[in-house]
Amino acid sequence: MRWTHGIWLGVVPLALAQGCRPARDSADSPPHKSVVLGAVINPPVVRPDIQMTSTDGSTYDFGARTRGRVTLITFGYTHCPDVCPVHMANIAAALKRLTPEQRAQVSVVFVTTDPTRDSLPQLRRWLDSFDTTFVGLRGTDSQLAAMERAFHIPPAQREYLPGGGYAVGHSAQVFAFTPDDSAHVIYLPGMSSDDYVHDIPYLLRGEF
Amino acid sequence: MRVGGRVGVWVAAVLGLALAGCRVVPVQAPDVAGVSNAYLVMPAPGSPAVLYLWARNPTPVADTILAVWVAGADSASAHGTMAMGNGMEHMMAIGAVAVPARDTIRFAPGGMHVMVFGPPPTLHPGDSVQVTVGFRRMGEVNAWATVITYAQVDSLVERGR
Numbered sequence: 390m391r392w393t394h395g396i397w398l399g400v401v402p403l404a405l406a407q408g409c410r411p412a413r414d415s416a417d418s419p420p421h422k423s424v425v426l427g428a429v430i431n432p433p434v435v436r437p438d439i440q441m442t443s444t445d446g447s448t449y450d451f452g453a454r455t456r457g458r459v460t461l462i463t464f465g466y467t468h469c470p471d472v473c474p475v476h477m478a479n480i481a482a483a484l485k486r487l488t489p490e491q492r493a494q495v496s497v498v499f500v501t502t503d504p505t506r507d508s509l510p511q512l513r514r515w516l517d518s519f520d521t522t523f524v525g526l527r528g529t530d531s532q533l534a535a536m537e538r539a540f541h542i543p544p545a546q547r548e549y550l551p552g553g554g555y556a557v558g559h560s561a562q563v564f565a566f567t568p569d570d571s572a573h574v575i576y577l578p579g580m581s582s583d584d585y586v587h588d589i590p591y592l593l594r595g596e597f
Numbered sequence: 598m599r600v601g602g603r604v605g606v607w608v609a610a611v612l613g614l615a616l617a618g619c620r621v622v623p624v625q626a627p628d629v630a631g632v633s634n635a636y637l638v639m640p641a642p643g644s645p646a647v648l649y650l651w652a653r654n655p656t657p658v659a660d661t662i663l664a665v666w667v668a669g670a671d672s673a674s675a676h677g678t679m680a681m682g683n684g685m686e687h688m689m690a691i692g693a694v695a696v697p698a699r700d701t702i703r704f705a706p707g708g709m710h711v712m713v714f715g716p717p718p719t720l721h722p723g724d725s726v727q728v729t730v731g732f733r734r735m736g737e738v739n740a741w742a743t744v745i746t747y748a749q750v751d752s753l754v755e756r757g758r
Contacts, residue, residue, distance in 0.1 A: 478748045
């Protein structure tokens with residue numbers, strides 16, 4: 390049970406990767422004062438029309454199924470012990486604190502970056518441990534790559550461990566789409582359920 | 598339920614009871630090196646668990662953590678989030694963790710953590726499981742980790758960064 394060496398998980402905050410900054414300070418526009426606790430990104434990510442496979446085996450058109458809805462989406466894998474499950478647990482806890490009307494307007498989507506180990510049943514079991522309404526998506530290599538390009542995040546990378554098995558490097562932020570079908574806000578590891586509870590009502594109103 | 602796997606901790610338990618005049622006291626490692634705030638987070642079926650803890654080195658000499666064992670688990674390995682300086686961060690497996698003299702290091706969400714493969718399948722939230730931290734100089738230190746769920750991490754475990 391000695392510790393092993395080797396790269397395990399790449400966590401790439403988009404905020405840094407694409408030069409995240411608050412959406413303000415433009416010379417020809419008034420300063421934008423953010424009302425959310427998440428990080429505002431500029432330019433935003435446009436909600437992509439990409440199809441993947443949902444945990445029930447059906448085709449899931451991300452753009453069509455979530456259009457106009459506040460959608461929290463993140464990438465990860467079920468063998469991830471720290472960042473991914475903490476994200477999902479915090480989101481699940483936050484959703485329980487919304488009003489039923491607010492909760493009904495929020496979708497949560499998890500895209501596996503480890504389709505080899507994350508079978509659809511495994512993905513479903515893992516998501517159900519947080520919230521049975523969470524959507525799990527699994528795709529082919531080309532579908533996953535298209536999704537990653539749409540979100541401007543580096544491709545997930547498999548890292549083999551000296552002790553056997555492998556880990557998967559992947560981006561670690563949660564993207565929040567607002568009703569205008571753009572993700573203006575991201576949540577990096579470290580955001581709490583309180584932060585989501587604070588922000589979601591703003592996101593539902595299209596404010597950030 | 599408690600899951601323990603080493604004789605040493607039972608010796609400590611008996612000693613602790615004797616010193617306390619048979620009062621029921623928490624089982625703790627001797628205060629030479631401290632392992633505290635230990636939480637084992639139960640995973641979904643088929644996924645590894647994660648262990649968070651604080652490790653204290655009260656001595657005037659720097660030490661190194663070489664290994665962590667979790668009773669009943671298949672294996673454990675430590676990982677940490679590392680800023681790569683180019684906007685990227687990697688979680689890396691860690692071979693050894695330095696613990697400066699008279700200092701405490703934290704394995705906590707978003708920072709260093711211990712990945713636990715094959716955790717005991719019978720554990721439930723509220724249970725305790727024995728963990729052993731192996732220091733190069735101070736030797737093995739036993740502690741009990743409280744089993745929690747991921748939903749409890751936010752409220753119970755301080756973040757690492």
